[in-house]
Amino acid sequence: MSQDPTLERYSRQMRFGGIMEKGQRKLLASRVTLCGCGALGTVMANALVRAGIGFVRIVDRDFIESHNLQRQVLFDEADIAANLPKAEAAARKLRVVNSSVTVEPVVTDIDRTNILELSKDADVILDGTDNFEIRYLINDVSVKLGKPWVYGGSIGGHGQTMTIIPGQTPCLRCVFEAAPAPGEAGTCETAGVLAPIVSIIASFQVAECLKLLTGQPETINRELVYIDVWENITRRIKIAPLLGKVDCPCCQRKKFEWLEGEMGSQTTSLCGRNAVQISHRCAAKLNFEEMASHLKQMGGEVSFNRFMLKFTAEGHEFTVFPDGRAIIKGTNDIDKARVLYAKYIGH
Amino acid sequence: MPIKVHIPQAMRQHADGQASVDLAGANVKEVLDALGQKFPNIVGRIFDNGQVRRFVNIYLNDEDIRYLNHLESATKDGDVLSIIPAVAGG
Incomplete structure (x- = not known):
């Protein structure tokens, strides 16, 4: 065992072969x-810093x-009172x-304009996001830069994870060829989530x-791991044979459609209306009946016809159109509108 | 012995709330057709114009049907067919 006193705090971890x-x-x-840095992110950040990752x-x-405190393990009531951003808290x-490692908080909306800068000096990228738009961006950057990343997602009582090493394993687009359309995958706001599956x-x-x-x-896991803690299901899906077998635009053809802006959403602050419009390049076909039933479970007022669905959440009025476009009233802040969209509509 | 089809949480409202059903069929397509006959509203959640939706994967005994024989992959009694959509939350 090392005589280096700075390593003492890691002694139990170092005893592991x-x-x-x-x-x-x-x-x-x-x-x-x-x-x-939400549910998955706080659990990961905590473990990374305790494990002595030099720069996080x-x-x-x-x-x-x-409503974050039930599962987002690094936050407390004082952080809410201080109105702190999650990354900073x-x-x-x-x-x-652990004061001996560097923790760098960055309070920003990850998008195609900044993800390269945020990732280029990292050895590994970890996914603690709540939407597929950013996951496909991470996937593009990972393949473009040849850096590994680890996907994770959880909702309700179940979750999935897989590890991507460009060129050695299938990438996210090999396994899930496209993002669920807005409103189709469910979100932790609409379907709920248990802390144990997140952990x-x-x-x-x-x-x-x-x-x-x-x-x-x-030694990495080369399967898609699916776990449901409520229904006692663990599945290990063999995905390795997909590498090179599917005509993946990202890892086979090196077309980085999310990074280059051919896929994803566009946001516009609607001048003078205190509202933000979010639209998708890849048009969706929303099922309003299903969306309304999820949103009603949250206790909100929801109405719809075949042209639009309206609901109110967190003091904002949402008008959603069948192609996934939404106008969110009560803010001019594009980042905030994207957060609200991801929470209540999902993408 | 029939083929057991696992239905994901997100689709159960279209399947009378059931987590799994036992069905018969000689290949994946026949089994999923049988599922659609039993629960017609689930068809649109799995298929789009006859193709499996691109964020939904079908696994036969934990193997992705895309590297087997897609919807034509042969099934036999005792097989387990899982429908697993991408999970977004985090």
Whole structure:
């Protein structure tokens, strides 16, 4: 065991044969970009900093609300009272936990204009986001830069995770060829989510990250892991044969459609109307009946006809059109509107 | 012994709330057709113009049908067919 006193705090982790002092030194010299610091993100950030990852960049666009506290483990009531952004609140907590590593909070909306900059110095990118638009952006950047990333998603009592090493494993677009249309995948706001499944999926993601950062890609999980803690289901889906078998635009043809702006959403602040419009390049065909039933479960006022659906949430009036376009009233802040869209409509 | 089809949470409202059903069929398409006959409203959640929707995957005994024989992949008694859509939340 090392005589280096700075490593003492990691002694139990170093006793584990998969890490040891050699691996710990690699972790301390590693850089991770964590995209999203909500439920999955807080669990991952906590584990990464405690494990001694030398540099952890936490990127998140959102503020903390009381309904986050049930599962977003780094936040508390004082953070809400202080109106702190999630990335900043997480960094403050984690610097107290481990002052010997660098935690860099970045309060921003990840989009195609900044994701390269946020990712280019990272050894691994971790997915703590709540929407597929950013996940496909991460996937594009990962393949373009040849950097591994770990996908994770959870909703209700179930979740999924898979690890992507460009060229060695299928990428996200090999496995899920397209993003669910707005309103079709459900969100944690509309379908709810249990903290235990979040912790399990995020912990899987961190374990994968440790394997990658310590230079042991041969040990990674090469399957799509699906877990449902409520129905007691664990599935390991064999996805490795998809590599090269599907004509993937991203990892086979190197077409980075999300990064280049051919896919994704467009947002416009509607001048003088205190409203933001969000539209998608890839038109959806929303099922208003289904959306309304989810939204009503949240106790909101919802009405729709075949042309539009209207509802109110968090003091904002949403007008949603069948192609997924939405006008969100009560704000001119594009980032806030995107947060609201991801929460209540999903994409 | 029939083929067990697992229905994801997000689609159960179109399947009388059931988590799984036992159905018969010689290949994946026949089994999913049988599912559609039993629960007509689920068809649009799985298929778009006869193709499996691009964010929904079909797994036969935990193998992706895209590297088997797609919807023509042969099924036999005791097989498990899982419909798994992408999970967005985080």
